[in-house]
Amino acid sequence: MTDWLSGGWLPEGTPIDAEHVRGYVAKFTLPRLAAGSDVYTLACERMAYVLDHHDRAFVAFSGGKDSTAVLNVALEVANREPRLQRHLPLRVVFFDEEAIPQETEDYVRRVFARPDVAGEWLCLPVQHRNACSRTSPYWWPWAPEDEPKWCRPLPPEAITTLPGFPVWPPEERLTIPNLNGLLAPPPHTTATLMGIRAQESRIRALAVRRRAVDNYIVKHAHGRDRQAAAVDNGNVWKAYPIYDWRTEDVWAAARVHGWDYNKAYDLMEMAGVTPAMQRCSPAFGEEPLQKIHMYAQCFPDVWARMSERVPGVGAAARYASTELYGFGAKKPEKPAGMPWPEFITRYLAKHGPKEQRTIAARISEALTRHYRMTTDPILPRSPHPVTGLNWKYLLVLAMRGDFKHRRQEVKQLMDGDAASYWRKYTAELAELLAAGVTADELGHPRPLPTDPHALTPTT
Known part of the structure; x- marks a missing residue:
């Protein structure tokens, strides 16, 4: 054995x-239960509860459809409730993952131009998983040592340093979840507003299936992670106000309320990419890897740089959905x-x-x-x-x-x-x-x- x-x-x-x-x-x-109300109303109620019960809050913004929904629900609630206007302008933190379409950059810039938004455009060399290669299992967007290979020029709004974030050596760089404590120093309690939805995956459904009243509010726990423990002061919570929304709900809300959105989705729609497969963030992780071919089809400009930026991307684009990478029935x-x-x-x-x-x-x-x-x-x-x-x-x-x-x-x-x-x-x-x-x-x-x-x- x-x-x-x-x-x-x-x-x-x-x-x-x-x-x-x-x-x-x-x-x-645990079974699904009818809530007796529409998902938008429930999301607004949850958002008001979160903003009421935390000193501070910020939207973890990716430029994708789900964080767009969270952003707009938060702005709606904060603007209409006088007691919650203490959260305005609303803090919105965007982690620029470098290998993203130009449409995402344009959209984030439009969001940050809003007077009720206080945007932070982070371009940090955070540690990301690279499932394209077994010999190079990680990559770091905006890594200073890889500047000649960057997929895009550094945006003028970029924040490239964060107190407490280690840049050298590369193996000490934090992941995005692990650096949450650096974004929310004590003594204030801080809620991270996230676009996690149960429909996206079974593991995300499990995250909100606990037998608790506030099942959508989760203590930011680092478990046994040494790096996370070093920066976590126990004052950060994660909130999933749209956890019960379906993809159709997200797009219906955008249409009914006239929300701005990332036009990259229009390109994916025109290319015949189904809503479940549409993704604006880099698809280098284990599960998103199945969708990596979409970038070559929909975003050829950034794809040309992506294929040189991260080891194994070319092979993954050809074989990601096969047994070589552990996908497929065979x-x-x-x-x-x-x-x-x-x-x-x-x-x-x-x-x-x-x-x-x-x-x-x-x-x-x-x-x-x-x-x-x-x-x-x-x-x-x-x-x-x-x-x-x-x-x-x-x-x-x-x-x-x-x-x-x-x-x-x-x-x-x-x-x-x-x-x-x-x-x-x-x-x-x-x-x-x-x-x-x-x-x-x-x-x-x-x-x-x-x-x-x-x-x-x-x-």
Whole structure:
């Protein structure tokens, strides 16, 4: 058994924590409820609550449609409520990610020209994930050492320094989430107004599924991140006032209220890019990588510079939606008889040492969670009906990583019912037993069950 998997096994006879299982499953199965009001009215109510209960607030602005909705809701509420006009002009923080269309730059400039907006145009070499290349897993927009390769000239409004932000050495540069504390020094409580919507992804839906009254207000937590802890004073909160909006709601609100918006969306629409695939920010991360080809089609000027700016972009544009990058239904086939842990280790070894440790810890965490809730084996294809884990999922983690913690195995159980998942799981296990597959090949620390159907719960 490989070392990186050793943390995943529970000793023989370890009891399963039933309460933990129930809580884990319930967390991901909360139903959608009708709110009895339209989403715009609810967003305004939430925005007023946030602005009332925080000393200060700022909009985390990307120039995209969702942050546009948050910006306009915040301005509407702050302008019409006298008690909230203390927040005007509204602070709007734009992180310029360098590899963006000219239309985004033009739009941000129009927003910052508004008298009720106090704009901050940050051009900092923040650390970004580069999923295009395993040998160059990060890139830094506006990095001074890469100035000849910059995709665009530095905007005249650019703020290029921030007290407490380390520029040298590059490996000490902070990510955008990690530097939030630098934007909101104590003692004031500060709300970061963000355009996070549950429809965008399952992991974002989970972020607002807690059983709490203010489920859209989240403490900015750094967890075990040393860099974030160094700049976080515990006074920053994240607020998602439009979390229940759908894409149609965003564009309907823009049309009904006459909002200005980023004209890059018009170019993507004319090119036939569906609303779900439209993206204005650089698509170099693990999940956005599938959309990178859109830039060459819609924004050829910036694409010409992007392809030289970040290692691996050219290959990603051609193969991002294939098994080479862990996307698509087809995955690499494991040689017959080879244990799954050994097969996955081969792909893990393709990353650099630091990334290997991060991904290995993530895989070990998933395995530990699985065996805390069940003693059943992990199968190649079928997600376990309680944990959602299977080896193909772990293979994708090994190939692509999950550096922003946006993937959860239980997400694989959100499109069906428990009975159907148990049928698929027991049928695959029966096939494997009939084919003579061993516990070692499945990476299972115990003998395989002889009767797969006996695993199905009776209630």
